[in-house]
Amino acid sequence: MKIVYFSPNDTTRQVTVAAAAAMEPGGEQIDLLKAPLTEEVSVGAEEMLVVGMPVYAGRIPGLCLSSLACLKGHGGPAAAIAVYGNRDYDDALLELTDLLEAQGFRVVGAGAFIAKHSIFPTVAADRPDEKDLEAIAAFGRECQARRGLFSDSHPGEILVKGNRPYKKPGSASFRPAGDKTCTNCGACAAICPTKSIDPADPTKTREDTCLACAACIRVCPTGARAFRGVAYQTARKAFELKCAPYRLPETFYRA
Ligand SMILES: Cc1cc2nc3c(=O)[nH]c(=O)nc-3n(C[C@H](O)[C@H](O)[C@H](O)COP(=O)(O)O)c2cc1C
Ligand code: SF4
Ligand code: SF4
Structure with a gap:
């Protein structure tokens, strides 16, 4: 198998x-x-x-x-x-x-x-x-x-x-980024399937290539990488309601 x-x-x-x-x-x-x-x-x-x-x-x-x-x-x-x-x-x-x-x-x-x-x-x-x-x-x-x-x-x-x-393929509206708790461990850049994270500055994300797949968030040991921002939080609340059933x-x- x-x-x-x-x-x-x-x-x-x-x-x-x-x-x-x-x-x-x-x-x-x-x-x-x-x-x-x-x-x-x-x-x-x-x-x-x-x-x-x-x-x-x-x-x-x-x-x-x-x-x-x-x-x-x-x-x-x-x-x-x-x-x-x-x-x-x-x-x-x-x-x-x-x-x-x-x-x-x-x-x-x-x-x-x-x-x-x-x-x-x-x-x-x-x-x-x-x-x-x-x-x-x-x-x-x-x-x-x-x-x-x-x-x-x-x-x-x-x-x-x-x-x-x-249906036509779509792309996600949000991309994760890192914050100041980043210790530069390199785990996120290593796992990213699209090489969207620069190992020299892992707090940034290439918007044009990132899939929003969340692998970098999963492996980040400090919680530095996350989806953030008002637009994201607003969308999350709406999505929670829409997808509650x-x-x-x-x-x-x-x-
Ligand atoms: C870019 C993107 C688009 C998604 N689109 C949908 C979707 O159309 N419908 C849905 O129910 N979930 C959608 N999801 C949620 C994923 O399908 C779901 O979380 C899945 O369990 C992720 O698999 P993984 O944990 O193996 O990465 C999307 C997630 C991402 C990252
Ligand atoms: S969400 Fe996925 S594609 Fe985007 S930077 Fe993180 S690991 Fe790379
Ligand atoms: S995994 Fe987290 S702590 Fe490690 S480099 Fe990436 S953002 Fe920084």
């Missing part, structure tokens, strides 16, 4: 690994935050591929597309997972499913699960919770049960919620 994820704030990794653990023990983990894929990764016809992506503006992160294009399937099973911050996953799960099918996989299950919002962490703060973890494990078991059911003579089909053409996991299976 191969387990692939991009997870700047760690929730996509948690969900993806939990789903994979319910399929079979072990598996090779490929962490796209540590290093994007640049060479083909071939996945055997008997091997399960599990891919987890965070939802960014209703799509999968554009940064991951070149890595996902390196995954080469041979008609084997795959599970597609989209993790989102309780607003909506829009077309992200469909996009990931389409992409994996185009790369030669048979997607046996696709699941959208809810986790703490990485820009507004008071939204869905306690997700995934116990109920989510049960749903994630049930999804993993169902994918495992279906993995051997399909072949060239019985290809099956999976219908996933979302629209084609997918508890959304449930949604799953789709090949039949």
Whole structure:
């Protein structure tokens, strides 16, 4: 089994690994935050591929597309997972499913699960919770049960919620920055997937390249890096209200 994820704030990794653990023990983990894929990764016809992506503006992160294009399937099973911050996953799960099918996989299950919002962490703060973890494990078991059911003579089909053409990719309105508690440890610049932090002055952020992924906030040992400012705080309050209703996991299976 191969387990692939991009997870700047760690929730996509948690969900993806939990789903994979319910399929079979072990598996090779490929962490796209540590290093994007640049060479083909071939996945055997008997091997399960599990891919987890965070939802960014209703799509999968554009940064991951070149890595996902390196995954080469041979008609084997795959599970597609989209993790989102309780607003909506829009077309992200469909996009990931389409992409994996185009790369030669048979997607046996696709699941959208809810986790703490990485820009507004008071939204869905306690997700995934116990109920989510049960749903994630049930999804993993169902994918495992279906993995051997399909072949060239019985290809099956999976219908996933979302629209084609997918919604236009968007970018975040806020970027994190550091404050005077920065000790210049370098952790944020080292983890940033877009090299948007100058190691010489880690309190600043390149606005044009930063994804707002929050990886730098997660690794900062002093709490120096954060989303700040009146506009951000105002947007956070509005977002908390808008995204207050508890959304449930949604799953789709090949039949
Ligand atoms: C740039 C950006 C855009 C996002 N867009 C959405 C969105 O459209 N819908 C949503 O519900 N959550 C959205 N989120 C929240 C993430 O999908 C969610 O927090 C996810 O759990 C992050 O995964 P991670 O913890 O693995 O980084 C967005 C987060 C970021 C950073
Ligand atoms: S600077 Fe932007 S892109 Fe880089 S880790 Fe921080 S939030 Fe992510
Ligand atoms: S991780 Fe925090 S303390 Fe370390 S350089 Fe970045 S902002 Fe400064």
